[in-house]
Amino acid sequence: MRAVRYHGTRDIRVEGEVEEPVCGVGEVKIRPAFVGICGSDIHEYLHGPATVPCTPHPITGEQMSVTLGHEFSGTIIEIGEGMTKAKVGDRVAVKPNLFDGGCAACLGGWVNCRKNFGFVGFSGDAGGLSDYVVVKEKQAIRLPEGFPLNLGALVEPLTVAWHVVNHGSIQDARTALVVGAGPIGLAVLLVLKARGMESMVVTEISPERRELASTLGATHVLDPQTEDVVTKVCAMTGDAGADVAFECSAVQAGLDTAVKGIRARGTVTIVSLYGEKPVIDALGVVLREKHVAGAVIYEDGDFEAAIEAIWSGMSIST
Known part of the structure; x- marks a missing residue:
């Protein structure tokens, strides 16, 4: 498949022979629709690597080069075993933060303040700037029926x-x-x-x-x-x-x-x-x-609350 890969400072390549990810237990495969470019992406390109791991990441075990894209929406095209809510055809916004659950902050319920920082789109092969991406089911936040996918890519920064x-x-x-x-x-x-x-x-x-x-x-x-x-x-x-x-x-x-x-x-x-x-x-x-x-990124429930606020008309984004 195709993917946009980060290889270091001012070195981003569109590669056409990246191995397509396999959908495992508790995971979903998504075809990305829209992907935002974050200021942190620009910083990595101009001055990095900073967030992108140069040594094996403590959560993913992966390191440069990585597939970019952490502000994105898409459609679920495949589900792995053990699914409880996700269905093929669901339109989703992806909650990209990764945590291992073992540090004091995670155990206290503050996963956004965790010791080991990780993100889809920064910490390994998974990233929205690709033909397909596999994430955990809990990271694929379902969008309401009729919610535009281009607006879905704005859910993460919002x-x-x-x-x-x-x-x-x-x-x-x-x-x-x-x-x-x-x-x-x-x-x-x-x-x-x-x-x-x-x-x-x-x-x-x-x-x-x-x-x-x-x-x-x-x-x-x-x-x-x-x-x-x-x-x-x-x-x-x-x-x-x-x-x-x-x-x-x-x-x-x-x-x-x-x-x-x-x-x-x-x-x-x-x-x-x-x-x-x-x-x-x-x-x-x-x-x-x-x-x-x-204040850093978001915690459990924030994605759903922001989607509901947008969809209900609280934000002028709609």
């Missing part, structure tokens, strides 16, 4: 945003600051809008992304290159600052803006995966009793 907002202490929050309007920042904006956030301030250097943020419902869109974002946010909030902020830019300046831009006892949720470790104004956090938290 679920990241769903999880982020779940952990963002938005109860009673009226103003949210979203720093960075890339795909995840825009997805966070969509979820905040779906949750009824009153005021959503987005800061972004790209004019195209600023325009898109405005189209998708941001109440204020700021250019940090020409505007003092913190001063503007304080002016909007009676000199208090935003109730919550979501750092989606992956740059030091963005983190600084998020931390400075929230009110006393406000919460910053860091979504970004930084190439270089940032620093934080710890004294400013302490003196204003601010909260800084992290």
